[in-house]
Amino acid sequence: MPLPRPALARVPRPLCARRAAFLAVLAAGAGCRAVPLETAGDPATAIAQVDGIASALEQRFTRVQRAPRYAAARMRIARYAGAPSKLVNDTALWTAMRTTREGAEREQEAFSALAGGRYTFTERARAPLPVRVGDERHLVRLRHLGDDVWAWHTEVDHAVGSVSPEGGAAIFRGWFRATERPAAAVRADYRGAFPRTTAALGRLVTLDSVATRRDADDATLVTLRMQVRSQRLRDSFPHFAAWVARYVEPARYRYRLADGTGAEWWDAQAQDRVLTVRFRSRDGVLLPLGGGTRPLPDSLTLHVDALAKIGLFTVGVTAMRGSFVQRRLPGERSWALRFTEPPHWHLPLVAERLLATPLRRPFLGGGVQLLMGFRTGPQGQGLLFRHIDLAVEESAVVRWLGALGFTAISEHEGPADEEENRFVAELFHAVRDDLAALPRLPDWELSGSAGR
Numbered sequence: 001m002p003l004p005r006p007a008l009a010r011v012p013r014p015l016c017a018r019r020a021a022f023l024a025v026l027a028a029g030a031g032c033r034a035v036p037l038e039t040a041g042d043p044a045t046a047i048a049q050v051d052g053i054a055s056a057l058e059q060r061f062t063r064v065q066r067a068p069r070y071a072a073a074r075m076r077i078a079r080y081a082g083a084p085s086k087l088v089n090d091t092a093l094w095t096a097m098r099t100t101r102e103g104a105e106r107e108q109e110a111f112s113a114l115a116g117g118r119y120t121f122t123e124r125a126r127a128p129l130p131v132r133v134g135d136e137r138h139l140v141r142l143r144h145l146g147d148d149v150w151a152w153h154t155e156v157d158h159a160v161g162s163v164s165p166e167g168g169a170a171i172f173r174g175w176f177r178a179t180e181r182p183a184a185a186v187r188a189d190y191r192g193a194f195p196r197t198t199a200a201l202g203r204l205v206t207l208d209s210v211a212t213r214r215d216a217d218d219a220t221l222v223t224l225r226m227q228v229r230s231q232r233l234r235d236s237f238p239h240f241a242a243w244v245a246r247y248v249e250p251a252r253y254r255y256r257l258a259d260g261t262g263a264e265w266w267d268a269q270a271q272d273r274v275l276t277v278r279f280r281s282r283d284g285v286l287l288p289l290g291g292g293t294r295p296l297p298d299s300l301t302l303h304v305d306a307l308a309k310i311g312l313f314t315v316g317v318t319a320m321r322g323s324f325v326q327r328r329l330p331g332e333r334s335w336a337l338r339f340t341e342p343p344h345w346h347l348p349l350v351a352e353r354l355l356a357t358p359l360r361r362p363f364l365g366g367g368v369q370l371l372m373g374f375r376t377g378p379q380g381q382g383l384l385f386r387h388i389d390l391a392v393e394e395s396a397v398v399r400w401l402g403a404l405g406f407t408a409i410s411e412h413e414g415p416a417d418e419e420e421n422r423f424v425a426e427l428f429h430a431v432r433d434d435l436a437a438l439p440r441l442p443d444w445e446l447s448g449s450a451g452r
Contacts (some may be wrong), residue, residue: 004078010149011196020095022035023024030260030408031425032070033107033168034238036250037169039163039164039168039170039174043110043438043439044439045437045438046167047435047436047439048161048162049161049162049163049167049382050163050435051158051161051432051435051436052161052162052163052170052382053135053160053161053168053382053384053431054165054214054432054435055133055134055161055422055428055429056133056134056158056159056160056161056384057133057428058425058428058429058431058432059114059119059133059134059159060112060119060134060424061065061115061119061373061420061421061422061424061425061428062114062118062119062159062421062423062425063117063118063119063421063422063425064118064119064120064121064122064417064418065119065121066120066122067120067121067123068108068120069092069123070108070121070122070123071121071429072092073092073093073094074109074121075316075409075410076090076093077093078153078401078406078409079139079406079410080153080402081136081392081402082392082394082398082399082401082402082403083394083399083402084142084144084150084392084394085148085150085394085397086143086155087106087142088104088106088142093106093108094106094107094108095107095109095123095124095125096109096125099199100143101147102143102144102146102208103144103145103146104142104143104144105141105142105143105144105178106141106142107125107139107140107142108123108139108362109123109124109125109126109127109137109138109139109140110122110127110137111121111122111127111128111130111135111136111137111138112135112136112138113130113132113134113135113136114134119134120312121138125426127139128378129378129381129383130157130158130159130377130381130383131377131379131381132147132159132381132442133159133160133161133381134158134159134347135158135159136156136157136158136159136254137154137155137156137157138154138155138156139154139155139156139404140152140154141151141153141154141421142271145391147393148393148395149361149391149392149393149394150391150392150393150394151247151388151389151390151391152388152390152391152392153385153388153389154386154387154388155385155387155388156375156385156386157383157384157385158383158384158385159377159381159382159383159385160179160374160382160383161381161382162380162381162382163374163382163425164374164376165331165332165334165373165374165375165376165382165384166333167332167374167382168333168373169373169374169385170375170383171335173222173285174284174286175283175287176222176279176281176285177281177283178220179210179212179220179222179224179281180212180220180281180282180283180284181212181344182212183209183211183212184212185358186210186212187207187210190207192433193434193438194430195434196406196430196433196434197427197430197431197434198432198442200426200427200429200430201427202232203232203233203236203237203423203428204228204229204230204232204233204244204423205228205229205275206226206227206228206229207219207224207225207226208225208226208274209224210222210223210225211222211223215291217282217287217289217291217293218282218291219280219281219282219293220280220281221278221279221280221289222277222278222279222280222281223276223277223278224276224277225274225275226274226275226276226277227271227274227275228244228248228249228270228274228275229273230242230244230245230248230249231245232382233423236419237419237420237422237423238416239414239416239418240415240416240419240423242326242416243411243412243416243420246411247308247309247310247411249273250308250309250318251270251306251307251309252271252301252305252306252307252308252316253269253270253304253305253306254267254269254270254304254305254306254308255267255269255302255303255304256268256270256302256303257300257303257324258300258301259288259297259300259301260297260301263288263289263292264269264288264289264290264292265280265286265287265288265289265296265300266277266278266279266289267279267287267289270418272354273326277421279371290415296326298325298326298328299323299324299325299326300323300324300325300392301321301322301323302321302322302324302337303319303320303321304317304320304321305318305319305320306318306320307346308408309404310370310404310408311404311407313347313348313404314346315346315347315401315404316345316346317343317345318343318344318346319337319341319344319347320343320344321341321343321344322337322338322339322340322341322367323336323337323338324337325337325338326374327371331375332375333373333374333375333377334372334373334374334375334377334385335370335371335372335373336369336370336371337369337370338366338367338370339362339363339367339368339369340363340364340366340367341408342360342363345359347397347401351452358393358394358395358397359396359397359398361389361391361392362391364391365391366389367390368390369387369388369389369390370386370388370390371385371386371387371388372385372386372387373385381412382445386448403410431447
């Protein structure tokens with residue numbers, strides 16, 4: 001069941017550039033009335049379905065606690081993800097240990113749920129798929145592929161209510177449709193229809209500017225600029241603010257989607273604490289940024305540049321390219337990303353001397369794979385899911401990179417993690433309050449669904 005409104009009482013996943021970008025986009029898009037209407041045929045059902053998603057996310061970040069065994073295993077796997085030989089024989093980490101003809105295989109499973117006002121993670125062998133809103137199943141699998149090569153596989157299934165896979169994917173169509181209007185109308189809508197969400201998110205991310213331009217194809221070119229400012233968090237979330245200032249604000253990244261002709265369909269980039277998103281759409285459907293009305297292909301190329309500052313070092317990748325495929329399967333709508341070409345690495349000189357095969361290994365064979373989306377689970381429960389597959393070749397440079405990344409993770413653990421969870425839980429509680437108020441707004445359905 002969704003969390004009652006008065007109640008707010010694998011490898012670690014601290015807030016990173018991707019989550020900051022997600023929250024920033026939420027500021028400009030989720031606060032528009034058209035978004036919930038896309039998920040179902042009638043407004044009451046649509047609001048209930050989007051409320052289920054928001055409730056699931058609110059629960060996920062409500063007073064999070066982890067069973068001691070799971071908490072210890074989680075941090076140890078994070079520390080030695082690039083050195084699996086240190087993990088494979090540690091019986092305290094795994095809920096299943098077996099040996100196949102290919103080699104050692106290990107699994108760590110966990111189940112998490114809201115109980116007693118706390119969202120609790122507990123290790124659990126053969127954890128079932130969740131059937132109650134907010135519950136999650138987690139799986140981390142490690143396999144030895146021979147010599148120094150190891151394969152990681154992770155799965156997360158999060159129950160988000162009665163929304164169908166088609167309805168979940170349609171939220172993005174509503175987001176695009178909501179911005180196909182004059183900039184002043186977009187601003188007024190998200191502030192007027194979602195004031196609590198705007199205020200809650202505004203403690204970290206604010207919409208700096210909106211520019212919309214209708215063209216001869218009756219399409220709208222949209223440019224959104226959002227600012228990430230940790231200083232606004234300092235009074236209520238001081239440790240989280242310090243972590244964002246140190247690791248999120250200096251980050252630079254860019255994600256572009258292009259088709260086989262080179263035409264771009266999406267461009268999002270962050271630099272100097274400003275995230276800029278550009279897209280072009282008509283009736284909620286993406287169109288090429290440069291013009292034209294041809295339909296969005298199912299397969300695109302994702303171009304990634306991502307650089308982060310950790311301690312004294314700036315590390316990351318540029319010119320990273322992978323496939324981006326929209327999957328429409330029975331009971332599933334998802335997006336599959338696969339990277340099979342090594343990027344250009346940006347590493348300190350001491351690490352570059354150790355480069356070569358170890359940092360090429362993740363991109364060989366099936367490459368680095370990410371699958372995420374919505375699917376229908378047991379008892380008709382909507383599941384928001386993600387799967388990740390990654391192979392690593394244990395070496396000095398991979399161990400060094402793992403240790404460097406663990407610096408940010410370990411600094412996030414404790415007060416910063418607790419404050420981030422509280423921030424996100426309060427944000428989605430605000431989303432739910434605004435959703436509940438939507439039907440009481442004048443002409444909310446008309447202004448939200450018209451969109452243009």
